[in-house]
Structure formats: C-alpha cells, structure tokens
Amino acid sequence: MHAIDQLERSLKSIVADMGLEWPAKASIDAPKDSKHGDLAANIAMMLAKEAKTNPRELASRIAAALPAVDAAVQSVEVAGPGFLNVTFTPDFWRQTVLDINAQGNAYGSSTIGQGRRTLIEYVSANPTGPLHIGHGRGAAVGDTLTRLMRAAGFDVSTEYYINDAGRQMRLLGLSVWMRAKELSGQPIEIPTDFYRGSYIIDIAREMLEKNPNLLSLSEQEGQDVCYDYAMKQISDGIKADLHEFRVGHDRWFSEKSLVDSGAVKDAFAALKAAGHTYEKDNALWFATTPLGDDKDRVLTKSDGYLTYFASDIAYHHDKFERGFDYLIDIWGADHHGYIPRMRAAIAAMGRNPEKDFDVVLIQLVNLLQNGQPISMSTRAGTFETLADVVKEVGVDAARFMFLSRKSDSTLDFDLELVKQRSMDNPVYYVQYAHARVCAVLRRAAERGIALPQSLTMAHLQALDCPEDIALLRKAAAFADMLGQAALSLSVHHVSRYLMDFAGMLHSYYAKHQVLLPEDTPRTIARLALLQSMAQVVHNGLDMLGVSAPETM
RNA sequence: GUGCUCGUAGCUCAGUCGGAUAGAGCGAUAGCCUCCUAAGCUGUAGGCCACAGGUUCGAUUCCUGUCGGGCACACCA
Secondary structure, eight states: OHHHHHHHHHHHHHHHHTTOOOOTTOOEEOOSSGGGOSEEEOHHHHHTTTTTSOHHHHHHHHHHHHHHHOTTEEEEEEETTTEEEEEEOHHHHHHHHHHHHHHGGGTTOOSTTTTOEEEEEOOOOOTTSOOBHHHHHHHHHHHHHHHHHHHTTOEEEEEEEEOOSSHHHHHHHHHHHHHHHHHTTOOOOOOTTOOOOHHHHHHHHHHHHHOTTGGGSOHHHHHHHHHHHHHHHHHHHHHHHHHHTTOOOSEEEEHHHHHHHTHHHHHHHHHHHTTOEEEETTEEEEOOGGGTOSSOEEEEOTTSOBOHHHHHHHHHHHHHHTTOOEEEEEEEGGGGGGHHHHHHHHHHTTOOTTTSEEEEEEOOEEEEETTEEOOOOTTTTOOOBHHHHHHHHOHHHHHHHHHSSOTTSOEEEEHHHHHSOSTTSHHHHHHHHHHHHHHHHHHHHHTTOOOOSSOOGGGGTTOOSHHHHHHHHHHHTHHHHHHHHHHTTOTHHHHHHHHHHHHHHHHHHHHOOSOOTTOHHHHHHHHHHHHHHHHHHHHHHHHHTOOOOSOO
16 A cells, blocks of 8 residues: 555654664554554664653654654654554545556556566366366466566466376276277276266267267277377366356466476476485485485386476476466465475476475365265265256356455355355355446446546545445455465465455445435545546456446 | 463454554344445444463563463485
8 A cells, every 4th residue: 555655754753763663564554543653663662772761652753753854744643552543634535536547457567576476376177077166266466466466567378288298097087088989889897996976977978979980999009099088088177167167377388298308308408407306226316305305206217207296396397498487386285295395396397395386285175065075076976066056046156255365264155055146155245336336436437426537636625425445445445465375476465355345335335325415526526436446346346357347 | 291372252363572442254242235346234143362470551462381272303205
C-alpha cells in the first residue's frame, strides 16, 4: 500500500534527523482495531533503548515532528506501550477512487517481482487416467499463482511435465492391451498394479472398432500401439478438462524428450564435474547426503534404466539452462519427503535452493456427499473425476473452494455444500457483492444519473462516513495484499481478502442508500466509490479465475 | 523407529516475518424488506489459541520437550 511506503519514508527522515538508525525489523501495519488509526508503527519501541529513553517519550517526540514532514497525515497519537497511531486525511484515501479509475483492470498490479524469470510447474499428472479432484486443486492453485505472480511483476511461464518414459506408462499400454483381449473373448489374467478404470475398457473398445486386426499384433507391438493411443486419448482429455477449468499451460514438457535431447546426459555431466556422483553396485549414485538429504540416491539403476529422480533432475537442470532463475513446483503433499533430495539436486547445480526453488504442497481433498466420504483411487477405478465435479458444481464454485484454504491443509469438499448458495459457499457471497453494486449502477443509469466525464477530488468530498473511509482503506491495500500473496506463494490470501471486502460492501449497502434524490453530490460521490469498489472485486476474482457476474 | 507437518469457538477454518481487547462463516438465538437485488444486514451467546517450560518490554506466533492427528521414509513413479 502506498500509504505504508509514504509513512515509512516520513518516519525514516525523522529518525535519521535524530541520529538514529532505522531497524530492519521495524513494522508499519494497519492495526486490527480501526480505533487505533489507519496505520500503526512500532519504531519507538524498537529504538527506545538506543535513544536512551523510554518508548513513550521517544514516540511523542516522533509524533510531534510527523505532521510537519508529511502533509497527508491528519493526526498521530502515542498509544499503549509506545505505538505511533497515524491517521491520514480523508482526501488521502479518496485519492484511491481516482487511482482505481485510472488503472482499471490493472489496478492491484505491482513491480515487486522485478521481472524475475519464473517457471511454475503444476498438475503434471501421469496421463494414465482422467484428472481427479485432487489434481483440480493443484490446477486451481497453480493457475491462480501464475495470475498473481504475473500481476506482481514476475515474468512467469508454466509447464505440465509428462512422465511418459516410466513403468507406469508401460503398465498403461499393458492394461489396454489386456482389455482388448478380454473384449475379444480371450481369457486374461489381471496383473497387480493394473489400471482398472472403465475408461481403459472404453479405449480398448475404440481401438478394436478402428482396427479389428489389433490382436494380430505381437505382444510387444500390441502393447506399444495401445500405449501410444491411450496416452494420446487421455492427454487430450486432460487438456480439455483443464481448459474447461480455465487452466492452460504454456507448454507440455515430455520426459521422453529429455532423454532424446541429451538433457539427461548434460545434467549428469554437470553433477559428475562437480564431484557429486559415484558408482556402486553397478548403479550410478548421487551423493545427496552432504547437501542435506538423509541418504544418497540412485540415478541409473543396475538394470540400466533411469530412476524417476534422475529425469527430474535433468528436467530441473534444463529449466535453469533455458534461462529461468526461479523454479516453483506444485506437488501433492504426499511428495513432501521428496523435497530434501530435490533441494540437494538444486544445490549441486550451483543454484541456491533457498532462493531459486520453491515447492508448494497441495494437501488431500476429501470429496464428500452430505458429509459422507466418496473414495477415489485412479487404479481401483472408483475415483470422482474433476470433470464430473465441475459439471456438478460449476467452475466458479469449485475454483473458489479450492482457493479459499491454505493449500497445505486438507480440504473437505462436500458436493452438496458447494452447490448451496450460502456462506458455507463463499463464492456466492463475493459474487453477490459485485452483482449488487452493478445493480445500483444500472439503476442510476436508468434514472439518468451519470458520473462526470473526468472525476476529480471535488466530486468525492461527500465521502465522509467511517464506512466510506474503511472501504477506501481496504481497497488501497489491495495491491499490497496481492504482492504479499505472490511473494509468499499463498493464494488463499486473495479469497480471504475478497470475503472481507465483500462483507464490508454488503454492510455498506445495507446501511447507506446510494441513490439519493435530494442530494446529488453525495449520490455522485457514492456511485463513484461503488464503481471503483466493484472494479476491485472484479480484479480480485480475476486473480482466482472466477467470474464477476453483473447480475445474479 | 526417523523426518516433515498440523493442533485456534460446538463445526469448518483465517490470523502469527513477536505487538494493544484473538477473528469470520456455519450452527444456536433475537431482530430487519411501503427504500438501489434478503444469495443480504444488525445484535447476543460461545476461547487456558493442545499441554509444560524457555527466550523478552511483550509469546497464540520463536525455541525445547510432552501428548494427540496426518503424511513420508525404494535401484516405484
């Protein structure tokens, strides 16, 4: 928020004049209780010892100096143990309306990300079956994080990594092949780890219809053909589901292509050159222990195949080689034990695992129906797919639900609840606030009330109630909130903010009539206010990939 | 067993880079539409922020331990 920046500059100059140094840990924040002013600073408590005085004494000296330094400050009080409670002038806050009008859909964006080249990898589910609801949560979080970070000034690209070189995928080919045999009346023995979903049978049937001679192929050929076909079908399905869910990746990155392009060799060479590898028991090992892992890891197995970890290292190495300097992976929380070895790999590449690499963990989604759990497992074939859930509850409700909780904690997703139009399902609460404001604006237009072509501070003087200022203050904090959410990779801050903000708008609506036949200046001021507040809700929902309807 | 993570109102969850009287929704309960969308608003009740120590002006927040959930511990992906 520019208010914080402005106050910090003013306080810094005062502190400097006193011959004191500004501590890095000093904070300036909006206090929880608005009775404590617009912003509270703890600087006097931090510096009292150094200034050889008590906090309240120092605070009052700073307070005395502040109004002369900063014209936007209306009043400043010393409170509690030595807080400085600062209140800005109404005009300072009214300016927010003009700022929002000027910036429109871009309001809230910032440059805090400094154009950092960032690659967000998310979903990356093996194309061995349709996406289920857990993938949906990862998709919603990844996509929203992308939108957020772009708005915050990061230079973001996105990728979906396909594990198309491993055992799971070979198993997919085998599963379809067996079903094709079964459909043709041949007896089959179902192996363990077999993919049992009915979609496997559908694919097998489809293949037989297109090529009745399918089963004349050899075992190996047949499985390969089945694999290729199934992989294509399922991938296309996943892409369609994601598209429907308003999620798109800049690139689908194939694991196979890493091997083919020599990227694996490059990555291994880099590790070897830095002295991180050794051979033992006929396998190639990566010494991750000195880099913080709890045991060393195998790269090339004694049978000559690469481990999953090996190609993942190569993939991340390749990301850096392509010029990205900040890698964000979005993983299921059950992979959290995988983080130390990945950090070790990042360190071995000569990068800083603290700064150049982050993992966002997505916890389990418990799919419920009226409080009763619906089990899901791709292999057992009893999953509930993302597509089914979206069809049932809609994209807006599903996305908002996924984004309204910390991604690292488990989420109960009750189909009945998410369909309800109540506060258990806050997406409607936020959307309704937007629609209501739009209704007022429409009604104003019907009555021939129009906002002036170029709005100025003079038109906003009637914004003088506490509720006016509270809304303006909240709206002014929007960009700051988005920036913090982006930096901390916490998408749920946005939905929390929107719920708060929508609550304020609903209260405002109930308390203050906007269209006042007897008072045109106030009507104009309030219309201008509401229009800009609707813009903020719209921009916030846009970050979440949720629509902002004008009527409901 | 080891590591990671979580424990906040009856329920579902925010908050915490250490700040003032710990918040929201649901549920409970009492009210509000001759007036811009009641999918809304207003009030009341409800808390040893798991427990015990430590660090300091100040701890729900940081550290240690205990108890209790979840997850992970492959030459699987």
